[in-house]
Structures are given as C-alpha cells and as structure tokens.
Amino acid sequence: MKNIKPTNKIMVSLLIILSILTGCDNDYFETQPDNLLSIDEIFTNRGQTERWWAGLFSEIPDMWGQPYGGYYYSISTDELDASNHSNPAINSGALNASTTPVNHSVLYQKIRLASIFLERVDDNEEILSQKGGVTIIRQYKGEVRFLRAYYYWLLMKEVGPVVIVPTEPGTPESDFQIPRSTWDESVKFVLSEIEAAKNNLPDDYYLEGTTVDGTQIGRINKIIATAVESQILLYHASPLYNGNSEMTDFRNPDGTQLINSTYDASRWETAAIKAKEAIDIAEAAGKGLFEVEDTDPFRAAFLSVRNLYWDGWEKEGIWIRPSSYTWGWETRTAPRSTPGTAFNYQSPVQRLVDDYRMKDGTSIDESPLYNENKFTNNGTQYYDKGTNLMFTEREARFYANITFNGAKNPGASKAGDSNSRVEFFSSGSSGKASAPRDWPTTGYTARKNIHPTFSVNPKITVNRPGMIIRLAELYLNYAEALNEADPGNPDITKYLNMVRSRAGLPEITTLISQDRMRDEIRLERRIELVFEGHRFFDVRRWMIPNEPGSNQGGPFFGMNMDAGSYLSDPDFHKRTHAFSRTAWQRKFYFMPYGQAEMDRNHQLINFPGY
Template structure:
C-alpha cells in the first residue's frame, strides 16, 4: 500500500485528527472536494476495505534488506559492514537513533483501533451477501494485527505502554506508563483469543479447497501459531524470573519483569505448540520434502527448494509478496550473470555449526580437517576445494556459499564462474571490487533461486514465510524439554526436521542440558537468516557467552590473501571484523527520545 502523503500519524500520545486532508488520490477514492472525513470513509465499502488492507502494511518482509540489516547483520549470523553497519554493532545506539520502528507500529495500532470502532456501521458491506461475516472476519484480522504489532514492539522494547482501546478524544490523558511484561503478554494473548473467535480456520472455496486468492489473510491457524511463539518467549529466561532486571521499574516503583521463575510457563508453551501443530496438520500443512533416490540429494533439495516450492505445504503465516530478489542480488557472488553484489557475509561460527553428513559436529568428526584439498568435484563444489567444506550436511550446501562452492544462481560466461572464488584474486574476491566482497569469505545462499540472474534480470517471485511448520516443531521440542525432559515427543519432532534435512535420527539418552543444546543448535541452522537468531540469543540470555557472542571479534577466512582456489593462505581463520562488546542494554532497543519527551510516565530501559 502506498503511504498517505502530508498526514502525520505519530504515536498514540498525540490525538488522532478526525479529518484527512490532502490524501493521495490512489489511496482513497476521494470525494469531489478532495476532503475525506472518517465518517465518509466508513460509509463507503471501497474506502473502508482500503483502510483495512492498509492495516497489513507493517507486516515485515524477512527477505527485504532493511529488515535483515537489523535482525541479521547485528547477530552472529551475518555481516555487511562494507555497506552498512547498524549502530548496535559499534555501541552507538541511543534513544535519538533507536532502530525500533515503534512509532510506525503505534500508527498502525491506532488505525486498527479506529477500524474496529467504525466498521460495524458500514451499511454497504452489511448489505452484501454474507455481509455480517465479512465484517466479522475484517474485525478479527484488525484485532489480530493490533495485537501482533504490540508483540513486535514488545520483542524490540520489552514491556510497552498500551494505547486506549477506543480512539482518543480531546482531553484524554495520554501520560501512560509501561505495563509490566506479564501484563503485556496477558493483554496480547487476550486480544488474540478475541480475534480467533471472529476468524475462520482458513479461507475456503466451495468444498475443502483453500482459496488461493486469500493467501496472507489471517486465520485460526496463524493466530494459534503466534500464540505458540509468544508463550515460548514468555517461558524463556529473559522473561521468566529475570532477577538481573530487577532495577527496571516504573516511576511508581513497579518492577517491570517478574522476579520469580514459573516453571509452569514451559508446560503452557508446550501445550500451545502442539495445539498449533495439530490445527495446522489437520488443515493440510506438512514439512516440505523432495523425494530422490539419493537421500543426501533429497535433503539438499528439500532445504533449498523450500522457499519457492514448499511454502504452500509448510508455510503457516505467509506474506504474499516478498523482496526476495533484493536478498538474492545482495547475497549472490559477483560471478553471477550480471554481477551480483556479493556482500551478505556469513560468520565463521555459523559455518562451523553445520554438521558433517553423518550428523557429528566438526569437533567430533574423525574426517574433518582444514589442511587438505579434495581432488574430486561434486554437484556442490569444485575439485581443489578445502576439505573443511566436504562431507558436510545437505543444508550446508543449500545455505552457504564458500570458496569452491558451485554458483548458487546462473553464472557469468567465462572461465571459473561456475564456481565461487572468494580468495583475494578470485572472481568474487577482494582485489577486483572496493566494497562488494564478504569480510569472512562466505556469503549466504539460502533462498537464492538457481535461475537467479542480474543481467538478464531473472528472479522467481514467491511469498515469504513468517512462520512455518518447522518453527512450530522446534517450539514444541524446546518447551517440552523444559517442562517434561525425556518425553519421547521431543526426539520425534526434532528428528522430523533432521531427517527432512538428510541427517540421521538422534537417539534417546541425552540429558536435559544436552538436549537443550541440540534444540538450540537446530534452531540456529534450520531457521538461519529468517530473523530468529537476534531474539533467540536474547531470550536464552546467551548473547554475551562464547559460541553465541553478539559482540567482540568475529572470524572468517583471510580475504587479503590467496591467488588460487587451494591456496592455504586464504584458508586461515582470521578476524574479519570486530563489534562493540555485548552490553546488558542491548537486550532491548530504546524508546525514541521523542516519545520519552511526550509521555513523561515512560521509563527508559536501563543503560540508555
């Protein structure tokens, strides 16, 4: 949806103006005098539905670069500091330059509140066939989106200040403190429950066929999946008995994070996760799989093709449009036809997390080494590739471009462009470009279509999965391991993901802590580059620990060296870049100073 011009929607602490002026003609069907009142909008079906459609505009696109800049390039997944380096990486994050988009979320929340207040009076919709149900569904979606936008703010800011549930009036008091975390969760969950009661399980044509024109609309499957995510976070160490944040208080002394650990939250999270799985699978959802006579190839194709062939099967909440082409052009190597940008660098610690093809870690493997080079080419890499990249699990070849890997898209014509060369003088190395090279010697290749080309421009349009079934399986395994360690369903659901990826099943016998680490490892690999890592390391409170550190030195191969594919000088672990040390304040983003100045009841997160 295009933005409304010349209208200022600021946070809820400023009274919404009842008259729109100077609106874009293609946003609302304007009246002859080019003035649209709220009464006029909600008496017209087309204008009301345009308002309703606009409520979806703050749903993120996880493959769009601004989103990934914040939630990918500030984690131990990736880097693009040759182009951009978010302030948190240098420590230069303040209330004046907060990366939070809280203000635009408050704008959308207010528009949802006005919609809920006014839509019942739209006679034109009510007079349509099934008009009552149309409005019921619209209201359910508006209520869901209002709750979801609060949830997005909570993930960014912690406990938030909630706007009134009715449109503001002159004289209303908008000096509103933060609610506690527990109050915030209770409110969002209560709103989701109300929304769910107004929504269908899914949107169907006559019979049982899902209506493909309604992809992206909110249904009970999506709401239940979001409830699962919220309850998982609510049970996690950052939010459950976090005495480290006992000093985070409102002005009246109210402590904003509960100080007593509640183990029952994990049980509640597990129950909601299996409820979300059951409703999804009962309505046709399943893990996407590609069949092949070679199990390894099946695992590779299942992981690679998931994002363009598998969203109908595995996608729970699907965003109909996605800027996946922007992801592709930024991540693909320069040897791609038309010369891609070659700059979404993958950090060595993530590369190391991918298992060997027998399921062992690189530390436990008898065959992993970084000192030899293979003589044999495969579908996945060229002869001369370092042995550290051989015999790895299928997802490694679907997610990571490394020195010697096959080109993820369509290669340029000419010698050696069918393979990726990151060494200094290579086709995608540092010597031939001042900025378009990855500081670690790796780039992301997940969600790059094999037909992708820059010139001629070829990209396969596809939706983005905001929540997919694999996430729900991991939610369930994690919550169940915390609430009932040893339950056989932990392995059952974890192994479904592993075997889909071409790995052998895990066997029983791990301790709760060992299983916890396996589940966290699996989330890091399976959900890599999809916006989860930023929040996972925070909710687990491991962001400052070795192996999951979000600050300090980050490693890769030596981009300043290498004159041929098998050059040992390139294949040397070296510091690629350094970020500011982890600080407690980085658990959350600050509220903007403009909001602090308007709402004197707000308290800032400690450290800002």
C-alpha cells in the first residue's frame, strides 16, 4: 500500500484547500473593479492565477451540508424528512422554473471561468519559470478540464440533456441561443473531456516515489476521473436513459428527440468494464474497504461502518473533499439530549428503517425475532432495557445509521441518566411535547457520521474530510452493471459480498436469478450509501419512483410522535402517518432549468410538465 502523509497536514499549505474550506466567493472575479485587476494581470501573476484555479473547486458539493446549501436530495427522496425546518418545492408539488433548486447559473459561471483559465494559463511566465513549471501548468489544465466536465455532469444528473456552451470563452456579441444537446451527445462530450483531462493528470500527487503528499488531498487525479467515468456510464446504461420509450415527447424546438428510445445492451458491458477499471486503479493505489478489528464480529462490523467517516477516509475514500460541514450535519441531526441541545430533526422515514435487515441477513418480514409489540428486558451498548423489539437484533449498519427510541446517544450526553439514551416518545427528552419544531416527524433521526464525542455546547467536533466517492460505491457500480451485462458472473457476488461482509452480513453463496440479484444490489445501495446523495438519482435512473417500496410521493409513516409518556409505551410504537408529499409526477424525473435561463435562451425547453 502506498504511504500517505499524516492527516494533520491536510488543512495547510495548498490554495485549493483554502478555497474549499472557506467557500471562496463565487463572485470574486466578477466583483473585481476593472481599474484594479484585469484578466491580463491575473494570468501573468502566479498568485492570482492560482487563486482563480482554486476558486474553480468551490462548487464541488458537500453532502454533509444538507439540508441547506443546495443539497436537497436526501430530504426529497424516501430517506429523510426535514419539513419542520426545510421542505423543498418538489415535496409540495410547487416545483417549477421559478422555484427550481438547481444552481445552473453558478455552474455555468464555473464552466465559463474554467474555459477562460484553459485559454490563458499558458501565458503565465511566472509559473513556467518555476522548477517543474511546465508540469504544474499541465496538471492545472487537467484538473480544470475535468472540473468543467464534472460541472456539466452535475447539471445532467438534475436536468437531463444539457445546453453545452462553446469551449472557447464567449464575448458579449456571441450567440448563446443554444438548444439542449441530446442525452447521448451530452454523455459523449463529458466523457471525451474527462478522457482528455486524464492525459494531463497524475495517478496521484506524490512527494517522492510512492509517498502520497497529504497536503494535496482534494486535487483531481486519474483515480478520481476514472471513478466519475464509472458513475456516468452506469447512469447512461440505466433505464431512464437507455431505451426509454416513455419520453419521446422530450424534444428541442426543431423536433430533435433528447432521450434515445432504442435500448442498447452494450452500455451495461461498457459500464462494467469502466467500473472494474476504476476499482483496479484505486486498489493499485492502496485503496480498500475500511475495516476495524474486534474480538466480537458484530462490534467489528459496527465500528467499521460507523468510524469510516473519520478514521477510514484515507483507506476507502476515492474523491475526498478536504473539508466538510459535518458540524452542521451533526447539529441538525443529533437528539436534544446532546449537550447544548441539538436540533433533532433530520428524520428517516419508516420504510427506510424497515429496509434494514436483521443481523442474520433476513428481512424483518422473514425473521421470527422481529416483533413490534414486545420490549427487551436486556440493554446493550446500542440500546437501553425497555427498547421495542423492532429495534433489536438488527444489522450493524442500523445502529450506525439510525437513531431510534431507546437508542444510546450517538454523541455526548447531557447530565442525567435519561440523557444517556434517546427518548423520542412525546414527553421524552427529544420528544415533540417540549419543542416547537426541533423534533423528528417520524420518530427517528439520522445517525450516520455523528462522531461519538460530538457536543453542541461546549462545541466538540472532529474536523474531517468528506468522501464524495468511496470504494464501496465502485464495488456496487460494478456489481450492478455486471449483473445486467453478464448475469451469473462470479464477480457480481464477489464484490457485493465484500460490502455485505464489512457490514457483518452473511455472504450470498448460492446462485440466484438476475432479478433477485438486481433487488439485492439495489437494497445494498439503499443501505450502504444512505444519506450520501445517491438514492434521489437511483430511483429515477431505475424508473421506480412510483413503485411500492420506493414511492417518492404520497403518505410517509413513522412512530406516533403525539403519544407516549415512557420508553416502552405501546402508544408511541405504532406506525402512524407522519407527513405527505405530493403524488409522483412524471416531470419530477428531471429538475427544470430556472426561469431566468429560459428567458435568456429561447432555444432552451424544459421537460414536459414544467
């Protein structure tokens, strides 16, 4: 395994890290007075050029900033509800071109600034005169070309086929009346740009030999670029984009059909090949699934999946964001029994809770141990005596990801015996009765990525990077694509089992049908990647957002937050309608472009229904 420098160096000495940590002002270059700084001056000065370069990283998303900062995915899908504090327009059906959450203007701004950088950076004699200056500029150009393509990819995930602007920076006289490219054209363009960028990217950034320079974490390398290619090709092969005959009315003004209705089975093979390539290059660089050793196998699985986000990012992280707003995530998600009183409102829906397996790998419907009408006489390090049996004997990820009534506090605890556990029943310490809106609508809160020492006041938080892509995702990408391309291939169970085994689940050892394997892979993505921004897009690309078990609209359920006066109160432990969202509509497959963009570009059409 290649060596990585100590992690206490990752927050220092690199402009990119400064940019991402501080959230570089998106309007920085536009707000510079013309008489103080010109484009020519910027690109003849090393410091200003590198500041421009660093600013181009600032729209890389941070999933742990949710539900704010434009990261609305978990609370708009069947993962979380945050309607006591934040409820996106899509949930109420009020989504339109005026209320769209897509930050297309900012992304197109970054795309334009990237094009200017690529056009002008070779003029910087100050950088070229430095030792290794030619290599520095080549790598900058590779990163910026990748970022330009990646920002298009972010747009494509949300709006589908995109408007691709000329790669040469425009002038006020340029014609920007540009229709959308088709989905296939958009994918071809983005993949060609990433492939070209890879020619200027290193496998990783090294101090010398094979020692990875910890101060360069967050910079784009071939490992990251190949992983993103894997994600793009997986989407490209999926039913929403591959042989979708339901969207033949999605056309440009000239009649061009934007999503190809002819199925191409070879896309799955291409996606599988690229996913395996991404895995191989990552593993060759020393990446692997993070695992903790313990004499108790269940405890080892629990610590492996819980501690991954602060102890395991070096091992498992493929694309790492040097800083992440985990403080905000923890504050909004932890129960009120946390010192300083957290906000206690990011609420998993009952369906997600039910999808977690029992520790032997069976579903709650299959297991004789699952019971919603009885309570345990024995406490554990995961829950207190008196906890409902529906929350006992569950798989390790359940205890790492979901906080339930009777669970041990995920972080630090206020003084008092009752505060060492979580009480969501109505009169409990984190219940509805004593808080106007800081209570979970479903009787659960998210627990994933809350550090066990977390406290609001005194403020105790462990600063840590965020993993935009991690190796477990690549394993699941590969298993999914291979199951569609070559059912029965032994690599399918091999890579799926690697993720299951780390979580303490038994391996799948018997040959099962392609359909059954598809369900297993989809469930694994549901649980393993929960709250990390995948589910919103997965249900869409699989075209299942209105199917039982994955409905994105209608009623959602949880425990009865209006009832309960003690931990084992049966009145609380009743499945109750918690909230409703508008019924699923076909137009919700894609977000709309904003009205301002529609007003400027008369060749731009939105998806039918907006």
